[in-house]
Amino acid sequence: MAKQNWHNMMKIKRIIGGVIILAAGALAIAFYIFGPRFTASPERLARLRSWFANPAAHADWAIAAGKRCGNAIMVQPTNGYIGFGWNDSFRPGHHHSGLDIFGPDGENNVTPIVAAYDGYLTREANWKSTVIIRHPDFPSRDELGIAPGAQIWTYYTHMASADGAVSYVAAEFPPGTYEVFVKAGTLLGRQGNWSGSRFGFTGRHLHFSIVKSNADGSYLDERVLENTFDPAPFLGLTRANNGIFKCSPAVNDEN
Numbered sequence: 276m277a278k279q280n281w282h283n284m285m286k287i288k289r290i291i292g293g294v295i296i297l298a299a300g301a302l303a304i305a306f307y308i309f310g311p312r313f314t315a316s317p318e319r320l321a322r323l324r325s326w327f328a329n330p331a332a333h334a335d336w337a338i339a340a341g342k343r344c345g346n347a348i349m350v351q352p353t354n355g356y357i358g359f360g361w362n363d364s365f366r367p368g369h370h371h372s373g374l375d376i377f378g379p380d381g382e383n384n385v386t387p388i389v390a391a392y393d394g395y396l397t398r399e400a401n402w403k404s405t406v407i408i409r410h411p412d413f414p415s416r417d418e419l420g421i422a423p424g425a426q427i428w429t430y431y432t433h434m435a436s437a438d439g440a441v442s443y444v445a446a447e448f449p450p451g452t453y454e455v456f457v458k459a460g461t462l463l464g465r466q467g468n469w470s471g472s473r474f475g476f477t478g479r480h481l482h483f484s485i486v487k488s489n490a491d492g493s494y495l496d497e498r499v500l501e502n503t504f505d506p507a508p509f510l511g512l513t514r515a516n517n518g519i520f521k522c523s524p525a526v527n528d529e530n
Contacts, residue, residue, distance in 0.1 A: 319358070319518055323377070326356045327478070330379035336519050337379065338512070340389045341460045344522035347511025348414065349391040350459050352431065353466065353481045354378055357512075357520040361484075361505040370500040373430070373484025374507070374520075378466045380479075383436060384443045386466040388481050390457045391429050391510070398452040403442050404435035404469045407486070407494060408457065418508050427504070428486040428494045433477060435469035443467045485509060 326333055338351040359375040378386030390396070394408040408429045415423040434443040444464040448455065457463075470477040485504040486497045495502035507513065513523040 322518065323356075323358045326358070326377060330356070338376065338510075338520070340387050344511030347509065347522075348416065348419070349429075349506075349509045349511075350389070351510060352376070352391045352429075352483050353388045354380075354386050355466075355480065358480070360514060360520065361503070361507065362500060372497055372500050372503045373482050375480050375482055377478060377480040380466070383467045383479060384441075384465045386479075386481075388431055388434065388463045388465060390459050390461045390463055391483070392459050394429070394457065395454045396448060396452065396457050396463075397454060398444065398448050398450055400451040402444075402450060403439050404444065404467060404471075405430070405432040406434075406444060406448055406452075406463055407431070409454070409494075420504065426488045426492060428488065428497075430482075430484045430486050430494075430497050431463055432482045433467055433469055433480055434464040435467045437468045437470075437476070438473060439469050441467075 322336075326336065330337070333356065336356045337354060338357065340353045341350050343350045353376050355376040355378040357374050358377050359371055361371060361373060363371040380386045390408055392408070392410055394410040396406055396408045398406045408431075409426065410428065411426045412424050413421055413427050415421050415425070421427065435441060436443075442464075443466070445462050448463065466479050466481055468477050468479045483506055484497045485506045486494050487502050487504070489495055497503055507520065508523075511523050512520045514520050
C-alpha cells in the first residue's frame with residue numbers, strides 16, 4: 276500500500292511539473308508576441324522618458340516636419356525626437372528597419388507627417404495607418420549607396436488610434452489609393468499609436484523607412500533590414516555620441 280501511494284505521489288509530481296513547464300513556455304511565448312517590443316540601453320530609454328515627460332525642455336533634440344538639413348536630398352518627415360534608429364535592436368534577433376520619431380504633442384492626430392520627397396503615393400486597400408511613396412529614377416549620391424536611376428520607396432506608418440478604429444491618414448488618400456503624385460512637404464496624415472495589432476502596443480510616433488524595390492519595381496517587405504536603407508543620410512542626419520540625431524556638419528546645418 277505504501278509503495279502504491281509513493282508511485283501515485285510521484286505521478287502527481289510529474290504531472291504538476293509538466294503543467295508548470297507548459298505554463299512557463301506559454302508565458303514566454305506570450306511575452307515574446309505581446310510583450311514589450313524593445314530592449315534598448317538604459318540611457319536611451321531614460322532620454323525617451325524625459326522627452327515624453329517634457330518635450331519643450333528638449334527642443335534641441337527634435338527635428339521639424341518639412342525642414343531640410345542643408346543640402347540633404349529629403350526633408351524631415353515629421354516633428355519630434357528620433358528615439359530609435361536604423362539597425363537598432365529591440366529584442367533578440369530583431370533589427371529596426373527605419374527611424375522612430377516621437378512627436379512633441381500629447382495627443383493622437385496632432386503631429387503632422389509629410390512626404391520627404393516627391394513621388395507617387397500608394398495606400399493599399401487594407402492599410403489602416405500606412406502610406407508608401409514610390410520614387411523612380413532617384414538621384415545617385417555616393418553617401419547614399421544608390422545606383423543611378425534606381426527606384427526607392429519611403430514608408431510612413433502608425434497613423435491610427437491604438438485600437439485601429441480611427442485612421443489619421445489624410446482624407447485625400449483613402450484605402451485603395453494608387454500612384455497619386457505628391458510633392459515633398461505634402462501632408463500625409465498625423466501621428467498615432469496603432470501597433471498593427473490589438474494585442475500589441477506602441478508609443479505615439481512615426482515609423483519612417485526607406486525601402487528597396489523588387490526586380491519588377493514593386494516594394495520589398497520593409498520589416499526586413501536588408502530590404503531597407505538607413506534613412507539618416509537621406510535626411511542629412513548623424514547620430515551624435517550621446518545618441519541624439521542632428522543635422523550632419525557635412526550638409527551645412529540650416530535648421
